[in-house]
Amino acid sequence: MKSPEKQIADFLTRSVENVYPKREMLEAALESGKKIRVYLGIDPTGPTLHIGHAIALRKLAELQKMGHEVIMLIGDFTAMIGDPTDKSATRKQLSREEVLANCESYKVQAGNILDFEGENAAKLLFNSEWLGKMSFSDVVELASHFTVQQMMERDMFAKRMQEEKPVYLHEFMYPLMQGFDSVAMEVDLEIGGNDQTFNMLAGRTLMKEIKGKEKMVLTTKLLADATGKKMGKSEGNMVALSDSPEEMYGKIMSWTDGMILNGFELCTDVPLEEIVSIGKSMADGENPVLFKHRLAYEIVSSFLGESAAEAAREHFAKVHKSGEVPEEVVEYQMDSDATLADVLVGSGLVASKSEARRQIEQGGVKVDGVVVNDIMAQVQSGSVIQKGKRHFIRIV
Numbered sequence: 001m002k003s004p005e006k007q008i009a010d011f012l013t014r015s016v017e018n019v020y021p022k023r024e025m026l027e028a029a030l031e032s033g034k035k036i037r038v039y040l041g042i043d044p045t046g047p048t049l050h051i052g053h054a055i056a057l058r059k060l061a062e063l064q065k066m067g068h069e070v071i072m073l074i075g076d077f078t079a080m081i082g083d084p085t086d087k088s089a090t091r092k093q094l095s096r097e098e099v100l101a102n103c104e105s106y107k108v109q110a111g112n113i114l115d116f117e118g119e120n121a122a123k124l125l126f127n128s129e130w131l132g133k134m135s136f137s138d139v140v141e142l143a144s145h146f147t148v149q150q151m152m153e154r155d156m157f158a159k160r161m162q163e164e165k166p167v168y169l170h171e172f173m174y175p176l177m178q179g180f181d182s183v184a185m186e187v188d189l190e191i192g193g194n195d196q197t198f199n200m201l202a203g204r205t206l207m208k209e210i211k212g213k214e215k216m217v218l219t220t221k222l223l224a225d226a227t228g229k230k231m232g233k234s235e236g237n238m239v240a241l242s243d244s245p246e247e248m249y250g251k252i253m254s255w256t257d258g259m260i261l262n263g264f265e266l267c268t269d270v271p272l273e274e275i276v277s278i279g280k281s282m283a284d285g286e287n288p289v290l291f292k293h294r295l296a297y298e299i300v301s302s303f304l305g306e307s308a309a310e311a312a313r314e315h316f317a318k319v320h321k322s323g324e325v326p327e328e329v330v331e332y333q334m335d336s337d338a339t340l341a342d343v344l345v346g347s348g349l350v351a352s353k354s355e356a357r358r359q360i361e362q363g364g365v366k367v368d369g370v371v372v373n374d375i376m377a378q379v380q381s382g383s384v385i386q387k388g389k390r391h392f393i394r395i396v
Contacts, residue, residue: 004066011062015055015266017194020201020217029188029216030066036188038063039071041127041181043079044103048242049110054303055220055266056191057113060122064114070122071185072110074103077128078177081170109241112303130184131177142176145209146202151175154198179203183210194219223259223266245300249312250370252296256380257288260295268298289382319369329384329394340365340385341375343395349387364388 002010008030012023019026029036040056042049049057057072064070079099107116107124114122134142151172152158160167175198182190182203190200200217207215239251255263260282264275282288293313301309332347341356343349344365350356359365360375366386367379379385383395 007062007066011059011066014272015059015220017219017221018197019219020204021214025214026189026216026218035068036063037069037071037186038189038191039073039125039181039185039187040191041073041075041078041178042106043075044099044106045079047102047105048240049106050241051239051267051299052193052223053110054113054241055223056193057110058267059191059218059220061113061115064120064122067120069120070114071187072107072114072122072124073181073185074106074124074126075178075181076100076103076126077131078174078181081174081177105242112241125185127177127181127184131180139173139176142180142206143173145206146176148172175199175202176206179206182207182215186211186213187215189216189218191218191220193222195222221262221266223262239299241303245304245308245312246315247370248300248304249296249309249316250368252299253289253292253316254368254370254380254383255292257282257292260288260291263295263299268295268302270298316369329392331396332385332393333396334379338379339375340367340372340377340379343379343385343393344387347385347393349385349391349393359387 008027011030012019012027038060040060042053060070060072076096076099079102080096110116116122116124152161157167157171178199179202183206190203192200197217197219200219204215204217207213239248243251252263261275261279264270264278265272278291282291296316297309297313300312330347332343334343334346338346340360341353344356344359345351345353350359357375361373363371363373364387365372367377368383369386379395381395385393385395
């Protein structure tokens with residue numbers, strides 16, 4: 001059992017990118033014994049939560065265990081606008097029906113991390129409760145707290161302007177709405193990925209100007225490899241919290257070696273000292289695959305339980321070592337930026353790009369035992385590509 005001092009020290013260190021206005025302020029608040037109110041906002045733009053959400057949810061869970069009031073806010077109103085963060089083009093706006101369908105299972109999935117029952121139960125709120133009731137005059141008043149110059153400080157807006165791509169006025173409204181969430185809930189702290197820094201600091205500005213109150217912001221690191229390349233849908237390696245144990249395990253095994261240490265820090269409870277030791281072992285030449293198996297087991301176990309992790313590990317071993325993959329597999333040397341479709345065509349597994357697309361989209365292609373449906377998915381050295389039941393290649 002960790003001491004309160006150790007809990008606070010770990011909370012302020014592990015997975016943390018930055019604290020605003022400064023770490024010392026949050027540290028003092030946590031050491032004061034006062035119960036703080038903290039929230040994480042999630043826009044339901046897809047039908048499942050993923051491991052990127054889990055990183056921030058885990059930080060929220062740490063505070064819940066310390067006795068603080070935690071809120072998981074579903075951005076059912078903001079999701080209909082679309083967060084422009086990291087987008088080179090305007091997001092497709094979603095209908096109310098699409099948004100509600102997407103978030104239907106969020107509480108169940110998040111329930112593997114947060115406790116929604118008991119004395120200090122996590123709260124589940126929806127920002128349509130206040131944003132949906134605002135009048136046009138309310139919106140104008142809210143907008144008066146920011147300048148166009150402030151909005152143009154966002155990298156993606158400046159880039160679009162340089163490229164002569166449109167920036168729509170409703171996209172400027174997004175950080176205002178997210179910022180007002182903090183005001184409506186009167187929170188002390190907001191947690192989110194470091195790509196949400198601009199939006200979260202907008203809430204800090206509004207809290208000061210409207211409520212005369214300080215709001216702290218904690219940004220978490222993003223799951224990426226050593227080159228800064230993030231896990232995501234386009235890479236074919238995004239781990240959804242709705243995935244089966246076998247899918248989850250297989251996807252993690254397809255991560256690049258550069259994601260191993262980051263994955264241990266952000267997605268497991270393995271002590272930081274041990275993670276440093278793992279890094280040294282890999283630097284000394286120990287096979288990274290051994291540690292990737294450990295990582296996959298730890299993540300599946302934390303979300304779905306130890307028995308599920310054991311079964312997933314056995315399944316992976318069976319698929320890759322017990323005859324489903326031949327002992328002798330043809331090796332294919334690919335270009336570093338080749339997509340799955342490129343590999344299928346270049347290796348001769350299919351005759352054309354159109355056939356590659358058809359095979360992939362129909363679920364006929366596996367990467368390391370996991371069906372991949374994205375033709376633009378990237379594949380890594382060491383991965384085994386399977387087309388149908390009998391055709392295999394190993395990437396080198």
